[in-house]
Amino acid sequence: MSLLIVNTLPEDRAREAVRSLTARSAHSRVIHTGPLNIHPCVGCNFCWLKTPGRCSIQDGYEELLKAYLTYDAAIFLAGTALDFVDHRMKDLVDRLLPLATMYTHIVDGQCRHVPRYEKKYRFGLLYDGEADRDYLDLWMDRVMLNLGGVSLGAYPMEQAKEAFPCTL
């Protein structure tokens, strides 16, 4: 199982968790988002209607889009705010839109966007700080439903060594 680790935290805060995760995967890559200077989504919808699959914002996010498609699973290391993930993580998630097309279909009785790629994404969350874990689990499930993928769950950072037991 190849593993992408997307770190949105300051590198020194994530070091221990990154070490634990990489030790548990035969093939892994770490992307630190700090230097990529990732902006929030501006809602232009160009990724659906003008340049399908490509985001109009010229920052480091394209590297992430390509990496999501390359690795079997991705774990996000995120800070928290107001009992939820912080805005850095939320910005990354908002920017997932190019992975879906604008077309919609019905899945299990609810509308969903038709995925752009035939890829079963597996995304998990490791969070550093205070948050409502049950809610993060629910939210990750919903996020992954939108991508036609599966959530690997949300775990506090202290559990990096034993988190995601079915995947790593």
Add this chain to the structure above:
Amino acid sequence: MHLVIINGAARPQSRSNTAKIIAAFRMGYEESGSTSEVWHLSDRAQWAGAAQAFAASDNILIALPLYVENVPGILLEFLAGLEPKTTPGTQIAFLVQGGFPEASQSRCCEKYLEKLPELLGCAYAGTLIKGDMFGLRLMDEKEGQELLRPFTRMGRHFADTHRFEKETVAAFAGPEYLSAKECRMFRLFGRPVQRLFMGRMAKKLGCTGPLDARPYSTGN
């Protein structure tokens, strides 16, 4: 009563569905003499003013587009930067609108919004939900008015009650899920209709390739 409205949309005001909905809502809210002011977070120059207005007001409405099951990143960034209130007496209500038609799509976000005010030292005054709003900004004046009129009605209601009660929201939000008949119709006609309309929109924007292109395909 004066209402501070914060627009949490990332799209600039001139192109934001949330901004249009807020304008319609205010019309109803102000009909009987109440007043309101609006701050648009898509313009970062307004953040300091919005934070001051938040601190000074005891009656706040945060309006937002649903962004991947929760609030847009920029709204979260703004809220996390606020100083939580230390004295009771402020209430926050929310207005969430999204692209998908079913009210059920907003429930995950609503669950979060129910506890958010408390984290900011405020009380929760309900969440108004509406789906199927994606096309609003693309509509002509008349069609748009049709869609916006119910928000004016809700503005009037909010001026009276200062709350979005669960029953009122349920009636306003429309069906929780699409009916079996709607799902059938969607399966039959959804794809060709979407191809036609979305294709037209894309062409207008200068798109020449297919909307389901895979620019980063790795064989997936």
